[in-house]
Every structure is written in C-alpha cells, then in structure tokens.
Amino acid sequence: MHSWVDGLPVDGLSSLKDRGLAYGDGLFETIAVKAGHPLLLELHLQRLALGCSRLAIAADHVLIRSELLAYAQQMGDGILKLILTRGDSQRGYGASPGAQPRRILQASPSASYPQANARDGVVLFDCATRLSEQPLLAGLKHLNRLEQVLARSEWQDPAYAEGLMRDTSGRVIEGVFSNLFLVQDGRLLTPDLQRSGVAGVMRAALLAQAARLAIPCHITDISLEQLQQADELFVCNSVYGVWPVRAFADLSWPVGPLTRKLQGIARTLLDV
Amino acid sequence: MHSWVDGLPVDGLSSLKDRGLAYGDGLFETIAVKAGHPLLLELHLQRLALGCSRLAIAADHVLIRSELLAYAQQMGDGILKLILTRGDSQRGYGASPGAQPRRILQASPSASYPQANARDGVVLFDCATRLSEQPLLAGLKHLNRLEQVLARSEWQDPAYAEGLMRDTSGRVIEGVFSNLFLVQDGRLLTPDLQRSGVAGVMRAALLAQAARLAIPCHITDISLEQLQQADELFVCNSVYGVWPVRAFADLSWPVGPLTRKLQGIARTLLDV
Known part of the structure; x- marks a missing residue:
C-alpha cells in the first residue's frame, strides 16, 4: 500500500528539507491495525499530543485522527506507522515561523514473532x-x-x-x-x-x-x-x-x- | 542549485524509508564553500569518518570526498550540507544487513550574520x-x-x-x-x-x-x-x-x- 504524505498517496518520497530528516525533529507512533481498525488509538493520540505540546509542534489533531482512521480502513491488517515532523525549514536549528507540520503514514505487514x-x-x-x-x-x-x-x-x-x-x-x-x-x-x-x-x-x-x-x-x-x-x-x-x-x-x-x-x-x- | 541524492540531482525528495528520517540514524556536516572549494574539508571528513566508525555506517569515504568536491565546484559560494544516513530499512530499530548508506548534498546561500x-x-x-x-x-x-x-x-x-x-x-x-x-x-x-x-x-x-x-x-x-x-x-x-x-x-x-x-x-x- 502506498504511503501517504499530508493525506496524499506518494511514491515513497518526502522532502529533503524536512526537519525530521535534518534533526529528528518530530514524533512517531507505531499502531497495530486489525480489520481496518487502529488499535489503542486514543492512547496513541494522547501520547502524540503530549509530544506535540512538549516540542511545540502545532499539529492538527482532528485531521491526524481522521487520516489514521481512513488509512487503517484501507490497510485492513498490519502495522501503521505515523511520522509527524515539524515540517520543512531552511538551514539551522531555529524553525521557520511558517513551518507546516508534515504527516507521513506508512503501512507494514503484521509483525511475525515466534x-x-x-x-x-x-x-x-x-x-x-x-x-x-x-x-x-x-x-x-x-x-x-x-x-x-x-x-x-x-x-x-x-x-x-x-x-x-x-x-x-x-x-x-x-x-x-x-x-x-x-x-x-x-x-x-x-x-x-x-x-x-x-x-x-x-x-x-x-x-x-x-x-x-x-x-x-x-x-x-x-x-x-x-x-x-x-x-x-x-x-x-x-x-x-x-x-x-x-x-x-x-x-x-x-x-x-x-x-x-x-x-x-x-x-x-x-x-x- | 539542485540537491544530490547518491550523486544524482533530485527535485528535493528522498526516500520515506530512510533511517535518517525514521530514527535520526545518520550524520551530517555543514561546510563553508568559497570559490568552488569546500573549506576545512579534511577535518570535516575526519569527523564524519569517526562518526561512521562509532555508528558502524559503512560509507564509501572516497566517493563522499569526490562528490563533495564536485558539488562545491558547481556551488561556487555558499553552505554545503552533507547528510549521510544508514540508508533505507524495514520497520524496526535493527538495520537491514544490505542497507546502503545514503548521501544527500544540499546547497544554501552563505550565512549573513551581522x-x-x-x-x-x-x-x-x-x-x-x-x-x-x-x-x-x-x-x-x-x-x-x-x-x-x-x-x-x-x-x-x-x-x-x-x-x-x-x-x-x-x-x-x-x-x-x-x-x-x-x-x-x-x-x-x-x-x-x-x-x-x-x-x-x-x-x-x-x-x-x-x-x-x-x-x-x-x-x-x-x-x-x-x-x-x-x-x-x-x-x-x-x-x-x-x-x-x-x-x-x-x-x-x-x-x-x-x-x-x-x-x-x-x-x-x-x-x-
């Protein structure tokens, strides 16, 4: 299944200016999905919100929730990984005032542990x-x-x-x-x-x-x-x-x- | 100027599976470039090599050097940023045995401090x-x-x-x-x-x-x-x-x- 970047299916590519790549400036969640449902979703979203608050990343949590639900629906079963970064910026640790947080959704097969x-x-x-x-x-x-x-x-x-x-x-x-x-x-x-x-x-x-x-x-x-x-x-x-x-x-x-x-x-x- | 990923000009995009994005699993160098020359290049390369050794990233340092020289030559003046990641992998902290380190070169204008x-x-x-x-x-x-x-x-x-x-x-x-x-x-x-x-x-x-x-x-x-x-x-x-x-x-x-x-x-x- 294609990954989504900011709600759109993409061919596995994201911005080179992303602060997630430059500095690890972002958060992630790894969510089990069964029969189209993201499991323990509220707890994942709570931790994500806490992270956004501590890192001052102004994410749209309503949008994130609806995207996770829609993506999981298409996945069926597997592991859904959400990466939320502070978005793009110019060189330097200071974030651009207009930086738009980026949402990346990726699907993997269910884990197969012994x-x-x-x-x-x-x-x-x-x-x-x-x-x-x-x-x-x-x-x-x-x-x-x-x-x-x-x-x-x-x-x-x-x-x-x-x-x-x-x-x-x-x-x-x-x-x-x-x-x-x-x-x-x-x-x-x-x-x-x-x-x-x-x-x-x-x-x-x-x-x-x-x-x-x-x-x-x-x-x-x-x-x-x-x-x-x-x-x-x-x-x-x-x-x-x-x-x-x-x-x-x-x-x-x-x-x-x-x-x-x-x-x-x-x-x-x-x-x- | 276009960024280069693994030696090729790209339109500002890199892999979503890159471990640099997933875990910050990589290194970078920020190099001043003047008249096509990367300054203090040997010291930058030494620190990069130490980082690769400590993180066990099997990079091709001869290739990196030649790419930095070629890219700086095209830049003229400015700031050259090299991001070297462990490359792509599947989900999970363990690196895939076949992971190929990824080289990303980016150009910015010279810094303008007071x-x-x-x-x-x-x-x-x-x-x-x-x-x-x-x-x-x-x-x-x-x-x-x-x-x-x-x-x-x-x-x-x-x-x-x-x-x-x-x-x-x-x-x-x-x-x-x-x-x-x-x-x-x-x-x-x-x-x-x-x-x-x-x-x-x-x-x-x-x-x-x-x-x-x-x-x-x-x-x-x-x-x-x-x-x-x-x-x-x-x-x-x-x-x-x-x-x-x-x-x-x-x-x-x-x-x-x-x-x-x-x-x-x-x-x-x-x-x-």
Whole structure:
C-alpha cells in the first residue's frame, strides 16, 4: 500500500528539507491495525499530543485522527506507522515561523514473532548501550532514536527476543522496543520514565486496566538488584502485547499468574 | 542549485524509508564553500569518518570526498550540507544487513550574520535546555538534534546571537551551534566533549593552530564559576569563524588579544 504524505498517496518520497530528516525533529507512533481498525488509538493520540505540546509542534489533531482512521480502513491488517515532523525549514536549528507540520503514514505487514515468545517467555539481552537522562524528552516517542539503534545492533542471536536497557545512572528502564513490568508480592512495578525511556501505549493501557482491577501498581526507580527479587517479569508493547521474561543475564523467572492475567488483557486490547 | 541524492540531482525528495528520517540514524556536516572549494574539508571528513566508525555506517569515504568536491565546484559560494544516513530499512530499530548508506548534498546561500558579531562580540542567551550525557554519541555531529532544536527555540530576541548550553550535571559545554573557548592567564581552555556536545571542525582547527603557535591549551571540564574567572571568551564554528563573547547572564568580558589572534587565524582558514 502506498504511503501517504499530508493525506496524499506518494511514491515513497518526502522532502529533503524536512526537519525530521535534518534533526529528528518530530514524533512517531507505531499502531497495530486489525480489520481496518487502529488499535489503542486514543492512547496513541494522547501520547502524540503530549509530544506535540512538549516540542511545540502545532499539529492538527482532528485531521491526524481522521487520516489514521481512513488509512487503517484501507490497510485492513498490519502495522501503521505515523511520522509527524515539524515540517520543512531552511538551514539551522531555529524553525521557520511558517513551518507546516508534515504527516507521513506508512503501512507494514503484521509483525511475525515466534509464538514461543508469548507462550514460554523470552530471554533479554544485556545491552551495554545506556539511555541518557533528558527530562525534556523522556517519555516521548520522538525521532531521536540513535540509542535504540545502537542497543539493537548489539546482538544478532535470535535466542534474545529483546534487550534490557539501563540509564547512565544504572537504573533499569525498558526494553529496546518494549516497556518492562515486575511483579513482586502481588504488586506491579514499572520503571519511572521521567528521565529517560518511552512511555509505551501498552504500558499505559495495562496500568489503567490494573487500576480498574485493583491490582496495586507502583511507578518507581528500579535497580538491577530489584530484578533479582521480582517474582515475575514481563515486557510489553502495543504490537505484540505481553511477553513473559524468563531469563536475563544469570537471573531467571517463572511465567507467573499475574503475567498471564495481564497477557490475557493485552490480547483482548489487541483484538477487535 | 539542485540537491544530490547518491550523486544524482533530485527535485528535493528522498526516500520515506530512510533511517535518517525514521530514527535520526545518520550524520551530517555543514561546510563553508568559497570559490568552488569546500573549506576545512579534511577535518570535516575526519569527523564524519569517526562518526561512521562509532555508528558502524559503512560509507564509501572516497566517493563522499569526490562528490563533495564536485558539488562545491558547481556551488561556487555558499553552505554545503552533507547528510549521510544508514540508508533505507524495514520497520524496526535493527538495520537491514544490505542497507546502503545514503548521501544527500544540499546547497544554501552563505550565512549573513551581522558584522558586529565578529567586530564587537556577541551576547549569549542562557539556555535552560541541558545536554544529556551520552558518551557513545558525544562529539559526533549525528542527526539526533532535538536538544539543539529545543535550546534554539528558547529565544527570539536578536540581541542574543548564540545560546550557552550546559550538560545535565551543570558543566558548561558549548553554544547551540558553536564551540566555546575561554582564555585565562594566556592559556586556552575548551570544554571536554567526552560526555556531550559536538566536536566542531573549527574547534579542532584552532586547537591545532594553537599547538603550532605554542599557545598552551587545556581540554577540560568547565564550570559556570570558571567563566567568571576567564579573561576572554569566544565561540567558533566552521561557517562564521570566531565571535568574541562580550556578555552572558550578569558576566561580561572585553574582546581580548588572544581572541583577536584566533579570530584572525579562523578568518585565514575560511579564506581561499
């Protein structure tokens, strides 16, 4: 399926003056689409709006929503990627006052991960690449993603389905393309993303569902030592849902009941 | 003048699958061109090669050099921007094994800064945006530049020609688009860029020239308090050369003799 740029089908090309290319000056969302419906759309749009607010990108959110719905309708099933940039500008970091944000929609086939990831759990690679601490950008799904590119390049062995990333102070933050949850004494813990990391849409959905089910949740700083004490561990994102984590470095965990419960919830959220 | 993508003139368009757009997965150089000659070319190419090595981008540096020379020849005078990305890939942070790095060359008119900047010195804005600390990326001119975009958006008042950026630990690092030098007791000091910052080509050129002239130089961590004790302060880059700094916050400096000396050297380097 053709990509759309600003609502029009294009042949895979965009402007060379785009600040997304020049500086990574923009945001993106990766949205699972089933039977023509973009899943978890409201949460994706909320995060996008937060990013636009923090980066001062004056996007038309009504238009973005209607384009996402129309594009997903044509896709049927797959992964919809939205890239929203600040638009074109002349040379230099300062944005042109008249810059029009650019909307790029791209379709990919549905992700095909091994079924064993969800069933038996995954092993996490121990990434040496650390996440830098930048409160102004933390949580956002912005286009400055060299740390994830470097981290993902650290392993090729398919025995590792994901990699665990810490920040430069050593806190456990997230997977390269997932968020992380711990279960301890019947309680959910997930890393605080005020300094680094991407606040994933599935993370937000699971936190909301857990609150609805009165499962205690705690967003906090998490150390490597705390991983050791966890009863269960899992990673999540808005494409694959929940994968139990069965091992990381010399640690291992069983696939526990709370992980299975939240995996079931994620599955429901990714169904139409 | 048309931009070139991979050596061919194009009508301002590049691939939507480019990892430069998707993740800021690439590098750039901004090169002054005079009478058809790209200035400080060897230093630009050295920094680019270091970036390619650190990011594992397998670029053809012989081809890049010859393209820069040919493009500059056609430009005559102006600013040549090279963007080198890892090339296209499918969705996901992992690069496709067959990805071909993409070369983008763009021409802009020569920068037109007020003559007073070089003559009388500039006032620096005090940027609230801090540089995050990421040793894996520090020094490189990579495409992840949201911190500079945010910092540059902090002021519109043309009374400030540049902004001063500190890192998240409070160290003085650089300008938004310049490097910084202090003069103290006849000695040059410039911030260490092992954790953050862009190691500018003019900075490298001035350090080399100072060494040749036996002017003592020290690359070190610099605090705000040390600015106060400096006899002279200046900023530099490979487009405008050297601007004395006459004020920042409640501090001020005279335009001193070592600044004028290095300004003269920079002017020579940017002449053909």
